[in-house]
Amino acid sequence: NGMELPALDPNRNSAQLDLLPTAALDNIVVYKTFSPDLYADFAGGYVDMSTKDFPEQFTLSASAGFGINTNAHLRGERLAYAAPASTHALGFGAQQHALPASVAAYAQGSFPQFQAQNSGINAQQGQQLAAATRSFDHQNAWRFERRALPINQQFSLALGNQHQVFKRPFGWNAALSYSRQANAYENGQYGIYELSGQYDAANSLITQLSLRDEWSSDEVLIGALLSASYKLQPNHQISVLALHNQSSEYQVRDLIGRKQRDEPSDVFQTRTWGYQQRAISAAQLRTQHLFPSLHNLELRAQADYVRSTQKEPDLRYFTNRYNADGDVFFIKPSSDRLPSRFYRDMQQDNYSARIDATLPLKNINIKAGAYYTQRARQFGEKRYTFASSGIAYEGDMSAYFAEENLTNLTYNELGEAHHSAGIYAVDDLDPANTYQAAQQIASAYGLADLQIDRLRIHAGVRMEQTRTQLHTESALVLQRYPQLDGKENILDNLDFLPALNLQYELPKQQKLRFSYSRTIARPSFRELAPFASFDVEGGFLLAGNPALQRSIIDNIDLRWERYTKD
Numbered sequence: 001n002g003m004e005l006p007a008l009d010p011n012r013n014s015a016q017l018d019l020l021p022t023a024a025l026d027n028i029v030v031y032k033t034f035s036p037d038l039y040a041d042f043a044g045g046y047v048d049m050s051t052k053d054f055p056e057q058f059t060l061s062a063s064a065g066f067g068i069n070t071n072a073h074l075r076g077e078r079l080a081y082a083a084p085a086s087t088h089a090l091g092f093g094a095q096q097h098a099l100p101a102s103v104a105a106y107a108q109g110s111f112p113q114f115q116a117q118n119s120g121i122n123a124q125q126g127q128q129l130a131a132a133t134r135s136f137d138h139q140n141a142w143r144f145e146r147r148a149l150p151i152n153q154q155f156s157l158a159l160g161n162q163h164q165v166f167k168r169p170f171g172w173n174a175a176l177s178y179s180r181q182a183n184a185y186e187n188g189q190y191g192i193y194e195l196s197g198q199y200d201a202a203n204s205l206i207t208q209l210s211l212r213d214e215w216s217s218d219e220v221l222i223g224a225l226l227s228a229s230y231k232l233q234p235n236h237q238i239s240v241l242a243l244h245n246q247s248s249e250y251q252v253r254d255l256i257g258r259k260q261r262d263e264p265s266d267v268f269q270t271r272t273w274g275y276q277q278r279a280i281s282a283a284q285l286r287t288q289h290l291f292p293s294l295h296n297l298e299l300r301a302q303a304d305y306v307r308s309t310q311k312e313p314d315l316r317y318f319t320n321r322y323n324a325d326g327d328v329f330f331i332k333p334s335s336d337r338l339p340s341r342f343y344r345d346m347q348q349d350n351y352s353a354r355i356d357a358t359l360p361l362k363n364i365n366i367k368a369g370a371y372y373t374q375r376a377r378q379f380g381e382k383r384y385t386f387a388s389s390g391i392a393y394e395g396d397m398s399a400y401f402a403e404e405n406l407t408n409l410t411y412n413e414l415g416e417a418h419h420s421a422g423i424y425a426v427d428d429l430d431p432a433n434t435y436q437a438a439q440q441i442a443s444a445y446g447l448a449d450l451q452i453d454r455l456r457i458h459a460g461v462r463m464e465q466t467r468t469q470l471h472t473e474s475a476l477v478l479q480r481y482p483q484l485d486g487k488e489n490i491l492d493n494l495d496f497l498p499a500l501n502l503q504y505e506l507p508k509q510q511k512l513r514f515s516y517s518r519t520i521a522r523p524s525f526r527e528l529a530p531f532a533s534f535d536v537e538g539g540f541l542l543a544g545n546p547a548l549q550r551s552i553i554d555n556i557d558l559r560w561e562r563y564t565k566d
Contacts, residue, residue, distance in 0.1 A: 188213030390421025
Protein backbone atom coordinates (compact mmCIF):
# COMPACT_ATOMS: atom_id res chain seq x y z
CA ASN A 1 0.00 0.00 0.00
CA GLY A 2 2.89 2.36 -0.70
CA MET A 3 4.56 1.67 2.66
CA GLU A 4 8.26 0.88 2.64
CA LEU A 5 8.49 -2.56 4.20
CA PRO A 6 11.97 -3.69 5.27
CA ALA A 7 13.11 -7.26 4.91
CA LEU A 8 13.06 -9.65 7.84
CA ASP A 9 16.82 -9.47 7.38
CA PRO A 10 17.43 -5.77 8.11
CA ASN A 11 20.85 -5.86 6.46
CA ARG A 12 19.35 -6.25 2.99
CA ASN A 13 17.41 -3.76 0.89
CA SER A 14 14.87 -6.34 -0.22
CA ALA A 15 11.69 -7.79 1.20
CA GLN A 16 10.30 -11.30 1.08
CA LEU A 17 7.17 -11.49 -1.06
CA ASP A 18 5.64 -14.13 1.21
CA LEU A 19 5.34 -11.67 4.10
CA LEU A 20 1.66 -11.14 3.27
CA PRO A 21 -0.84 -13.98 2.86
CA THR A 22 -1.94 -14.11 -0.79
CA ALA A 23 -5.63 -14.23 0.15
CA ALA A 24 -5.34 -10.74 1.68
CA LEU A 25 -3.85 -9.21 -1.49
CA ASP A 26 -5.84 -7.29 -4.05
CA ASN A 27 -3.03 -6.96 -6.59
CA ILE A 28 0.73 -6.83 -7.01
CA VAL A 29 2.23 -4.20 -9.31
CA VAL A 30 5.83 -4.50 -10.50
CA TYR A 31 7.45 -1.26 -11.65
CA LYS A 32 10.48 -1.69 -13.87
CA THR A 33 10.59 1.96 -14.94
CA PHE A 34 11.08 4.76 -12.45
CA SER A 35 8.44 7.45 -12.01
CA PRO A 36 8.83 10.55 -9.79
CA ASP A 37 5.97 9.42 -7.53
CA LEU A 38 8.00 6.35 -6.52
CA TYR A 39 10.78 6.24 -3.94
CA ALA A 40 14.11 7.30 -5.42
CA ASP A 41 16.04 4.39 -3.89
CA PHE A 42 15.08 2.46 -6.99
CA ALA A 43 18.08 0.50 -8.14
CA GLY A 44 16.34 -1.97 -10.39
CA GLY A 45 12.68 -2.38 -9.56
CA TYR A 46 9.82 -1.65 -7.23
CA VAL A 47 7.03 -3.95 -6.08
CA ASP A 48 3.83 -2.63 -4.54
CA MET A 49 1.51 -5.11 -2.86
CA SER A 50 -2.00 -3.76 -2.31
CA THR A 51 -4.37 -5.29 0.23
CA LYS A 52 -8.11 -5.62 -0.23
CA ASP A 53 -10.34 -2.83 1.10
CA PHE A 54 -13.95 -3.89 0.54
CA PRO A 55 -14.62 -7.57 -0.13
CA GLU A 56 -17.80 -7.90 -2.19
CA GLN A 57 -19.08 -10.67 0.09
CA PHE A 58 -17.97 -12.85 2.97
CA THR A 59 -14.87 -14.76 1.95
CA LEU A 60 -13.08 -17.59 3.66
CA SER A 61 -10.05 -19.27 2.16
CA ALA A 62 -7.60 -21.75 3.56
CA SER A 63 -4.67 -23.60 2.07
CA ALA A 64 -2.11 -26.19 3.11
CA GLY A 65 0.96 -27.36 1.29
CA PHE A 66 3.77 -29.78 1.92
CA GLY A 67 7.04 -30.27 0.12
CA ILE A 68 10.46 -31.82 0.28
CA ASN A 69 13.93 -30.56 -0.44
CA THR A 70 16.02 -33.34 -1.94
CA ASN A 71 19.11 -32.02 -0.14
CA ALA A 72 17.41 -31.84 3.26
CA HIS A 73 14.94 -34.74 3.12
CA LEU A 74 14.95 -38.37 1.96
CA ARG A 75 18.61 -38.63 2.96
CA GLY A 76 18.29 -39.86 6.51
CA GLU A 77 19.66 -37.87 9.42
CA ARG A 78 21.25 -34.51 8.78
CA LEU A 79 23.45 -32.16 10.77
CA ALA A 80 21.19 -30.27 13.21
CA TYR A 81 21.18 -27.88 16.15
CA ALA A 82 21.28 -29.59 19.53
CA ALA A 83 18.52 -28.70 22.01
CA PRO A 84 16.53 -26.11 19.99
CA ALA A 85 14.06 -23.89 21.84
CA SER A 86 10.73 -25.51 22.61
CA THR A 87 8.95 -22.48 21.12
CA HIS A 88 10.87 -22.51 17.82
CA ALA A 89 7.88 -23.90 15.91
CA LEU A 90 5.94 -20.78 17.00
CA GLY A 91 8.58 -18.37 15.71
CA PHE A 92 10.19 -17.64 19.08
CA GLY A 93 13.22 -18.90 20.94
CA ALA A 94 15.58 -16.01 21.66
CA GLN A 95 14.74 -15.99 25.36
CA GLN A 96 15.85 -19.59 25.82
CA HIS A 97 19.24 -18.72 24.31
CA ALA A 98 19.68 -15.36 26.05
CA LEU A 99 22.85 -14.29 27.79
CA PRO A 100 22.80 -15.59 31.39
CA ALA A 101 21.34 -12.94 33.68
CA SER A 102 24.33 -13.09 36.03
CA VAL A 103 26.67 -12.26 33.13
CA ALA A 104 24.40 -9.60 31.61
CA ALA A 105 24.34 -7.81 34.99
CA TYR A 106 27.99 -6.80 34.65
CA ALA A 107 28.45 -3.28 33.34
CA GLN A 108 30.91 -2.70 30.52
CA GLY A 109 34.45 -3.17 31.81
CA SER A 110 33.40 -4.74 35.13
CA PHE A 111 33.48 -8.41 34.11
CA PRO A 112 35.87 -10.29 36.45
CA GLN A 113 39.34 -10.89 35.05
CA PHE A 114 41.40 -14.08 35.20
CA GLN A 115 44.56 -14.02 37.32
CA ALA A 116 47.45 -16.37 36.67
CA GLN A 117 47.94 -19.36 38.91
CA ASN A 118 49.89 -18.76 42.16
CA SER A 119 49.20 -15.02 42.18
CA GLY A 120 47.16 -13.73 45.05
CA ILE A 121 43.81 -12.34 43.92
CA ASN A 122 40.63 -11.09 45.40
CA ALA A 123 38.60 -14.15 46.36
CA GLN A 124 35.33 -12.46 45.47
CA GLN A 125 36.55 -11.69 41.95
CA GLY A 126 37.69 -15.26 41.49
CA GLN A 127 34.39 -16.67 42.67
CA GLN A 128 32.52 -14.32 40.37
CA LEU A 129 34.57 -15.43 37.36
CA ALA A 130 34.08 -19.11 38.19
CA ALA A 131 30.33 -18.55 38.58
CA ALA A 132 30.11 -16.54 35.35
CA THR A 133 31.98 -19.21 33.40
CA ARG A 134 29.65 -21.91 34.69
CA SER A 135 26.48 -19.92 34.04
CA PHE A 136 26.78 -20.58 30.28
CA ASP A 137 25.16 -23.74 28.94
CA HIS A 138 28.20 -25.82 28.04
CA GLN A 139 26.39 -29.16 27.94
CA ASN A 140 24.42 -28.46 24.74
CA ALA A 141 26.44 -25.59 23.32
CA TRP A 142 29.41 -27.45 21.90
CA ARG A 143 27.86 -30.35 20.06
CA PHE A 144 25.77 -31.19 17.02
CA GLU A 145 22.92 -33.61 16.64
CA ARG A 146 21.99 -35.69 13.65
CA ARG A 147 18.30 -36.12 13.01
CA ALA A 148 15.70 -36.00 10.27
CA LEU A 149 14.75 -32.44 9.41
CA PRO A 150 11.05 -31.46 9.46
CA ILE A 151 9.20 -31.64 6.16
CA ASN A 152 8.52 -28.32 4.45
CA GLN A 153 5.01 -27.04 5.15
CA GLN A 154 2.85 -23.98 4.48
CA PHE A 155 -0.59 -23.01 5.82
CA SER A 156 -2.76 -19.94 5.37
CA LEU A 157 -6.16 -18.75 6.46
CA ALA A 158 -7.92 -15.56 5.32
CA LEU A 159 -11.29 -14.00 6.18
CA GLY A 160 -13.00 -10.91 4.82
CA ASN A 161 -16.37 -9.26 4.60
CA GLN A 162 -18.25 -6.00 4.01
CA HIS A 163 -20.98 -4.55 6.22
CA GLN A 164 -23.10 -1.42 6.43
CA VAL A 165 -22.13 0.69 9.44
CA PHE A 166 -24.18 3.87 9.87
CA LYS A 167 -25.38 3.23 6.32
CA ARG A 168 -21.83 3.38 4.99
CA PRO A 169 -19.65 0.52 3.67
CA PHE A 170 -17.21 -1.02 6.13
CA GLY A 171 -14.81 -3.69 4.92
CA TRP A 172 -12.34 -5.80 6.82
CA ASN A 173 -9.78 -8.52 6.17
CA ALA A 174 -7.85 -10.82 8.47
CA ALA A 175 -5.19 -13.31 7.46
CA LEU A 176 -2.75 -15.73 9.05
CA SER A 177 0.09 -17.61 7.40
CA TYR A 178 2.60 -20.17 8.60
CA SER A 179 5.56 -21.82 6.91
CA ARG A 180 8.44 -23.99 7.97
CA GLN A 181 11.28 -24.67 5.59
CA ALA A 182 14.33 -26.88 6.04
CA ASN A 183 17.44 -26.81 3.89
CA ALA A 184 20.76 -28.60 3.98
CA TYR A 185 23.76 -29.70 2.00
CA GLU A 186 26.88 -31.76 2.52
CA ASN A 187 30.17 -31.99 0.64
CA GLY A 188 30.01 -28.30 -0.17
CA GLN A 189 33.21 -26.42 -0.88
CA TYR A 190 34.28 -23.18 0.82
CA GLY A 191 37.43 -21.61 -0.56
CA ILE A 192 39.44 -18.40 -0.65
CA TYR A 193 41.83 -17.93 -3.56
CA GLU A 194 44.38 -15.24 -4.24
CA LEU A 195 46.02 -13.93 -7.38
CA SER A 196 49.55 -12.87 -6.43
CA GLY A 197 52.55 -11.53 -8.28
CA GLN A 198 52.56 -9.36 -11.38
CA TYR A 199 49.18 -9.31 -13.07
CA ASP A 200 50.61 -9.95 -16.55
CA ALA A 201 52.65 -12.93 -15.36
CA ALA A 202 50.19 -14.54 -12.93
CA ASN A 203 48.16 -17.28 -14.57
CA SER A 204 46.78 -19.24 -11.63
CA LEU A 205 45.12 -18.70 -8.27
CA ILE A 206 46.81 -19.65 -5.02
CA THR A 207 44.55 -21.48 -2.57
CA GLN A 208 44.43 -19.75 0.81
CA LEU A 209 41.56 -21.69 2.38
CA SER A 210 39.94 -24.91 1.21
CA LEU A 211 37.25 -26.47 3.38
CA ARG A 212 34.63 -29.18 2.97
CA ASP A 213 31.33 -27.67 4.06
CA GLU A 214 28.25 -29.25 5.68
CA TRP A 215 25.31 -27.03 6.60
CA SER A 216 21.63 -27.10 7.51
CA SER A 217 18.90 -24.64 8.45
CA ASP A 218 15.40 -24.81 9.89
CA GLU A 219 13.29 -21.64 9.49
CA VAL A 220 9.79 -20.81 10.72
CA LEU A 221 7.89 -17.78 9.37
CA ILE A 222 4.55 -16.65 10.80
CA GLY A 223 2.51 -13.73 9.45
CA ALA A 224 -0.65 -12.00 10.63
CA LEU A 225 -2.56 -9.14 9.02
CA LEU A 226 -5.66 -7.17 9.93
CA SER A 227 -7.09 -4.33 7.85
CA ALA A 228 -10.26 -2.27 7.84
CA SER A 229 -11.70 0.40 5.54
CA TYR A 230 -14.67 2.72 5.99
CA LYS A 231 -16.31 5.15 3.57
CA LEU A 232 -17.10 8.29 5.53
CA GLN A 233 -18.80 9.67 2.42
CA PRO A 234 -19.08 8.27 -1.10
CA ASN A 235 -15.90 10.14 -2.06
CA HIS A 236 -14.02 9.92 1.22
CA GLN A 237 -12.43 6.77 2.63
CA ILE A 238 -10.24 5.90 5.59
CA SER A 239 -8.25 2.67 5.98
CA VAL A 240 -6.08 1.15 8.69
CA LEU A 241 -3.75 -1.82 8.51
CA ALA A 242 -1.67 -3.73 11.05
CA LEU A 243 0.65 -6.61 10.36
CA HIS A 244 3.22 -8.66 12.21
CA ASN A 245 5.71 -11.17 10.91
CA GLN A 246 7.82 -13.41 13.08
CA SER A 247 10.78 -15.53 12.03
CA SER A 248 12.83 -18.09 13.91
CA GLU A 249 15.81 -19.78 12.27
CA TYR A 250 18.51 -22.23 13.30
CA GLN A 251 21.68 -22.78 11.29
CA VAL A 252 24.59 -25.11 11.92
CA ARG A 253 27.77 -25.53 9.93
CA ASP A 254 30.76 -27.86 10.07
CA LEU A 255 33.84 -27.15 7.94
CA ILE A 256 37.11 -29.05 7.71
CA GLY A 257 40.11 -28.74 5.43
CA ARG A 258 43.32 -26.78 5.03
CA LYS A 259 44.30 -23.22 5.88
CA GLN A 260 47.13 -22.88 3.41
CA ARG A 261 48.28 -19.45 4.53
CA ASP A 262 48.96 -20.75 8.04
CA GLU A 263 50.51 -24.17 8.72
CA PRO A 264 49.03 -26.00 5.70
CA SER A 265 50.05 -29.36 7.17
CA ASP A 266 47.45 -28.95 9.93
CA VAL A 267 43.86 -30.03 9.44
CA PHE A 268 41.77 -26.93 10.11
CA GLN A 269 38.27 -27.45 11.52
CA THR A 270 35.67 -24.84 12.46
CA ARG A 271 32.02 -25.12 13.48
CA THR A 272 29.19 -22.63 13.80
CA TRP A 273 25.92 -22.70 15.74
CA GLY A 274 23.56 -19.85 14.97
CA TYR A 275 20.05 -18.79 15.90
CA GLN A 276 18.15 -15.70 14.76
CA GLN A 277 14.76 -14.39 15.81
CA ARG A 278 13.45 -11.60 13.59
CA ALA A 279 10.21 -9.65 13.64
CA ILE A 280 8.47 -6.87 11.73
CA SER A 281 5.51 -4.97 13.12
CA ALA A 282 3.80 -2.33 11.00
CA ALA A 283 0.83 0.00 11.29
CA GLN A 284 -0.65 2.15 8.55
CA LEU A 285 -3.31 4.85 8.31
CA ARG A 286 -4.53 5.86 4.83
CA THR A 287 -7.13 8.32 3.65
CA GLN A 288 -8.47 8.89 0.14
CA HIS A 289 -10.55 11.87 -0.95
CA LEU A 290 -12.18 12.81 -4.26
CA PHE A 291 -13.46 16.35 -4.92
CA PRO A 292 -15.73 16.42 -8.01
CA SER A 293 -16.22 20.17 -7.71
CA LEU A 294 -12.47 20.70 -8.09
CA HIS A 295 -12.10 18.97 -11.46
CA ASN A 296 -12.12 15.57 -9.71
CA LEU A 297 -9.06 16.40 -7.65
CA GLU A 298 -7.92 13.31 -5.75
CA LEU A 299 -5.96 13.48 -2.49
CA ARG A 300 -4.28 10.53 -0.82
CA ALA A 301 -2.49 10.71 2.51
CA GLN A 302 -0.95 8.09 4.72
CA ALA A 303 1.18 7.63 7.82
CA ASP A 304 3.24 4.51 8.49
CA TYR A 305 5.15 3.05 11.40
CA VAL A 306 7.39 0.00 11.13
CA ARG A 307 9.52 -1.65 13.79
CA SER A 308 11.96 -4.37 12.83
CA THR A 309 13.98 -6.34 15.36
CA GLN A 310 16.65 -8.97 15.14
CA LYS A 311 17.91 -11.03 18.06
CA GLU A 312 20.92 -13.24 17.50
CA PRO A 313 21.67 -14.79 20.88
CA ASP A 314 24.48 -17.23 21.43
CA LEU A 315 26.11 -17.35 17.99
CA ARG A 316 28.98 -19.76 18.62
CA TYR A 317 32.25 -20.66 16.93
CA PHE A 318 34.68 -23.43 17.85
CA THR A 319 37.89 -23.76 15.84
CA ASN A 320 40.72 -26.25 16.32
CA ARG A 321 43.61 -27.92 14.50
CA TYR A 322 44.71 -31.52 14.09
CA ASN A 323 48.29 -32.56 13.45
CA ALA A 324 48.43 -36.00 11.86
CA ASP A 325 52.16 -36.52 12.49
CA GLY A 326 51.71 -36.21 16.22
CA ASP A 327 48.11 -37.43 16.23
CA VAL A 328 47.18 -34.46 18.38
CA PHE A 329 44.29 -32.00 18.49
CA PHE A 330 44.93 -28.47 19.67
CA ILE A 331 43.53 -24.92 19.76
CA LYS A 332 45.81 -22.30 18.22
CA PRO A 333 44.98 -18.86 19.68
CA SER A 334 47.90 -17.21 17.87
CA SER A 335 46.08 -17.45 14.52
CA ASP A 336 42.59 -18.85 15.23
CA ARG A 337 39.80 -17.43 17.32
CA LEU A 338 39.26 -19.03 20.71
CA PRO A 339 35.86 -20.67 21.28
CA SER A 340 33.49 -17.70 21.18
CA ARG A 341 29.87 -16.78 21.90
CA PHE A 342 28.22 -13.67 20.44
CA TYR A 343 25.01 -12.00 21.60
CA ARG A 344 23.55 -9.41 19.23
CA ASP A 345 20.42 -7.27 19.33
CA MET A 346 19.12 -4.83 16.75
CA GLN A 347 16.04 -2.63 16.68
CA GLN A 348 15.03 -0.21 13.94
CA ASP A 349 12.05 2.15 13.96
CA ASN A 350 10.75 3.79 10.78
CA TYR A 351 8.28 6.68 10.80
CA SER A 352 6.96 8.03 7.51
CA ALA A 353 4.20 10.17 6.06
CA ARG A 354 3.24 11.11 2.53
CA ILE A 355 0.59 13.02 0.61
CA ASP A 356 -0.25 12.78 -3.09
CA ALA A 357 -2.55 14.93 -5.18
CA THR A 358 -3.80 14.05 -8.69
CA LEU A 359 -5.61 16.52 -10.90
CA PRO A 360 -7.11 15.09 -14.13
CA LEU A 361 -7.53 17.69 -16.87
CA LYS A 362 -8.31 17.41 -20.55
CA ASN A 363 -5.67 15.15 -22.13
CA ILE A 364 -3.36 15.59 -19.15
CA ASN A 365 -3.09 14.38 -15.56
CA ILE A 366 -1.00 16.41 -13.13
CA LYS A 367 0.32 14.80 -9.99
CA ALA A 368 2.37 16.19 -7.11
CA GLY A 369 3.25 15.08 -3.63
CA ALA A 370 5.61 15.11 -0.66
CA TYR A 371 7.14 12.44 1.54
CA TYR A 372 9.12 12.30 4.78
CA THR A 373 10.64 9.38 6.64
CA GLN A 374 12.79 9.02 9.71
CA ARG A 375 14.71 5.88 10.61
CA ALA A 376 16.54 5.06 13.83
CA ARG A 377 18.57 1.92 14.54
CA GLN A 378 20.24 0.60 17.65
CA PHE A 379 22.67 -2.30 17.37
CA GLY A 380 24.60 -3.89 20.20
CA GLU A 381 26.89 -6.87 20.55
CA LYS A 382 28.45 -8.68 23.46
CA ARG A 383 31.18 -11.23 22.88
CA TYR A 384 32.75 -13.77 25.19
CA THR A 385 35.72 -16.00 24.44
CA PHE A 386 36.81 -19.01 26.47
CA ALA A 387 40.52 -19.21 27.22
CA SER A 388 42.20 -21.97 29.19
CA SER A 389 45.17 -22.52 31.44
CA GLY A 390 46.57 -26.03 31.70
CA ILE A 391 43.69 -27.72 29.83
CA ALA A 392 44.37 -29.61 26.61
CA TYR A 393 41.84 -30.08 23.83
CA GLU A 394 41.69 -33.74 22.82
CA GLY A 395 39.17 -33.67 19.98
CA ASP A 396 35.87 -33.75 21.89
CA MET A 397 34.30 -30.31 22.32
CA SER A 398 31.81 -31.35 25.00
CA ALA A 399 34.50 -33.15 26.99
CA TYR A 400 36.71 -30.07 26.74
CA PHE A 401 34.00 -28.03 28.48
CA ALA A 402 33.28 -30.69 31.11
CA GLU A 403 32.54 -29.42 34.60
CA GLU A 404 35.89 -30.52 35.98
CA ASN A 405 37.72 -28.47 33.33
CA LEU A 406 36.08 -25.18 34.25
CA THR A 407 38.07 -22.77 36.39
CA ASN A 408 38.03 -23.12 40.18
CA LEU A 409 39.51 -21.39 43.19
CA THR A 410 42.22 -22.86 45.36
CA TYR A 411 43.73 -21.48 48.53
CA ASN A 412 47.34 -21.55 49.72
CA GLU A 413 48.54 -22.20 53.23
CA LEU A 414 47.99 -18.55 54.11
CA GLY A 415 44.36 -18.71 53.00
CA GLU A 416 44.95 -16.60 49.91
CA ALA A 417 42.71 -17.38 46.96
CA HIS A 418 44.25 -18.56 43.68
CA HIS A 419 42.88 -19.71 40.38
CA SER A 420 43.61 -23.29 39.52
CA ALA A 421 44.06 -24.38 35.93
CA GLY A 422 40.87 -24.36 33.93
CA ILE A 423 38.72 -22.82 31.23
CA TYR A 424 37.45 -19.32 31.95
CA ALA A 425 35.31 -16.71 30.22
CA VAL A 426 36.75 -13.45 28.92
CA ASP A 427 34.71 -10.35 28.10
CA ASP A 428 35.94 -9.76 24.55
CA LEU A 429 33.69 -6.84 23.62
CA ASP A 430 34.71 -4.77 20.61
CA PRO A 431 33.17 -1.29 21.10
CA ALA A 432 33.14 -0.81 17.31
CA ASN A 433 30.45 -3.49 17.10
CA THR A 434 27.93 -1.35 18.97
CA TYR A 435 26.44 1.58 17.10
CA GLN A 436 23.39 3.80 16.69
CA ALA A 437 22.27 5.20 13.34
CA ALA A 438 19.61 7.60 12.12
CA GLN A 439 18.42 8.81 8.73
CA GLN A 440 15.98 11.47 7.54
CA ILE A 441 14.64 11.67 3.99
CA ALA A 442 12.47 14.52 2.74
CA SER A 443 11.19 14.57 -0.80
CA ALA A 444 8.76 16.29 -3.13
CA TYR A 445 7.81 15.60 -6.73
CA GLY A 446 5.75 16.78 -9.64
CA LEU A 447 4.82 15.01 -12.87
CA ALA A 448 2.52 15.27 -15.86
CA ASP A 449 0.92 12.49 -17.88
CA LEU A 450 -0.05 13.84 -21.32
CA GLN A 451 -1.78 12.10 -24.23
CA ILE A 452 -1.30 13.67 -27.70
CA ASP A 453 -2.92 11.54 -30.38
CA ARG A 454 -0.84 8.33 -30.41
CA LEU A 455 1.93 9.75 -28.22
CA ARG A 456 1.83 9.47 -24.44
CA ILE A 457 4.30 11.55 -22.44
CA HIS A 458 4.94 10.83 -18.78
CA ALA A 459 7.51 13.29 -17.36
CA GLY A 460 8.47 14.84 -14.06
CA VAL A 461 11.15 15.34 -11.44
CA ARG A 462 11.65 14.21 -7.86
CA MET A 463 13.72 16.03 -5.25
CA GLU A 464 15.14 14.11 -2.29
CA GLN A 465 17.16 15.39 0.64
CA THR A 466 18.95 12.65 2.59
CA ARG A 467 20.80 13.02 5.87
CA THR A 468 22.39 10.12 7.76
CA GLN A 469 24.12 10.07 11.14
CA LEU A 470 25.97 7.25 12.88
CA HIS A 471 27.47 6.96 16.35
CA THR A 472 30.06 4.37 17.32
CA GLU A 473 31.09 3.38 20.83
CA SER A 474 34.73 2.87 19.78
CA ALA A 475 37.21 5.60 20.68
CA LEU A 476 39.69 4.17 18.18
CA VAL A 477 37.17 4.34 15.34
CA LEU A 478 36.26 7.89 16.36
CA GLN A 479 39.89 8.90 16.02
CA ARG A 480 39.85 7.76 12.40
CA TYR A 481 36.27 8.83 11.63
CA PRO A 482 35.45 11.78 13.93
CA GLN A 483 32.22 12.28 11.97
CA LEU A 484 30.80 9.16 13.65
CA ASP A 485 29.71 11.16 16.69
CA GLY A 486 26.00 10.75 15.97
CA LYS A 487 25.60 14.46 15.26
CA GLU A 488 27.50 15.11 12.04
CA ASN A 489 25.92 13.97 8.78
CA ILE A 490 27.98 11.27 7.11
CA LEU A 491 25.55 11.44 4.19
CA ASP A 492 24.10 14.80 3.22
CA ASN A 493 22.75 14.81 -0.33
CA LEU A 494 20.22 16.88 -2.23
CA ASP A 495 19.27 15.09 -5.45
CA PHE A 496 17.08 16.14 -8.34
CA LEU A 497 15.92 13.08 -10.21
CA PRO A 498 14.22 13.58 -13.59
CA ALA A 499 12.18 10.95 -15.39
CA LEU A 500 10.83 10.84 -18.93
CA ASN A 501 8.73 8.06 -20.41
CA LEU A 502 7.52 8.20 -24.04
CA GLN A 503 5.10 5.70 -25.54
CA TYR A 504 4.05 5.80 -29.18
CA GLU A 505 1.25 3.67 -30.63
CA LEU A 506 2.25 2.11 -33.97
CA PRO A 507 -0.14 0.37 -36.37
CA LYS A 508 -0.87 -3.34 -36.10
CA GLN A 509 -0.81 -3.51 -32.30
CA GLN A 510 2.74 -2.27 -31.93
CA LYS A 511 4.27 0.14 -29.46
CA LEU A 512 7.55 2.01 -29.31
CA ARG A 513 8.75 2.98 -25.83
CA PHE A 514 11.62 5.16 -24.65
CA SER A 515 12.42 6.08 -21.07
CA TYR A 516 15.15 7.89 -19.19
CA SER A 517 15.36 8.34 -15.44
CA ARG A 518 17.86 9.05 -12.71
CA THR A 519 17.68 7.14 -9.42
CA ILE A 520 19.93 6.60 -6.43
CA ALA A 521 21.13 3.72 -4.26
CA ARG A 522 21.95 4.52 -0.65
CA PRO A 523 24.28 2.39 1.47
CA SER A 524 22.45 0.63 4.28
CA PHE A 525 23.28 1.22 7.93
CA ARG A 526 25.10 -2.12 7.98
CA GLU A 527 27.30 -1.04 5.07
CA LEU A 528 28.19 2.24 6.77
CA ALA A 529 28.74 1.02 10.34
CA PRO A 530 32.27 -0.08 11.32
CA PHE A 531 30.75 -3.36 12.54
CA ALA A 532 32.77 -6.40 11.45
CA SER A 533 31.39 -9.94 11.23
CA PHE A 534 32.20 -13.25 9.61
CA ASP A 535 30.31 -16.39 8.67
CA VAL A 536 33.25 -18.79 8.85
CA GLU A 537 36.26 -18.55 11.16
CA GLY A 538 39.26 -17.98 8.92
CA GLY A 539 37.00 -16.83 6.08
CA PHE A 540 35.95 -13.45 4.77
CA LEU A 541 35.54 -10.60 7.25
CA LEU A 542 32.64 -8.28 6.39
CA ALA A 543 33.11 -4.76 7.71
CA GLY A 544 31.21 -1.55 7.11
CA ASN A 545 32.84 1.50 5.59
CA PRO A 546 31.75 4.92 6.94
CA ALA A 547 33.28 6.61 3.89
CA LEU A 548 30.73 5.09 1.49
CA GLN A 549 28.55 7.50 -0.52
CA ARG A 550 25.28 7.07 -2.31
CA SER A 551 25.33 6.01 -5.97
CA ILE A 552 23.63 7.86 -8.81
CA ILE A 553 22.13 5.65 -11.50
CA ASP A 554 21.11 6.75 -15.00
CA ASN A 555 18.58 4.41 -16.59
CA ILE A 556 17.88 4.35 -20.34
CA ASP A 557 15.42 1.98 -21.97
CA LEU A 558 14.32 1.63 -25.60
CA ARG A 559 11.78 -1.04 -26.50
CA TRP A 560 9.65 -2.12 -29.40
CA GLU A 561 6.62 -4.27 -28.60
CA ARG A 562 4.18 -6.16 -30.74
CA TYR A 563 1.03 -7.76 -29.36
CA THR A 564 -0.67 -10.75 -30.91
CA LYS A 565 -4.38 -10.63 -31.65
CA ASP A 566 -5.04 -13.03 -28.79
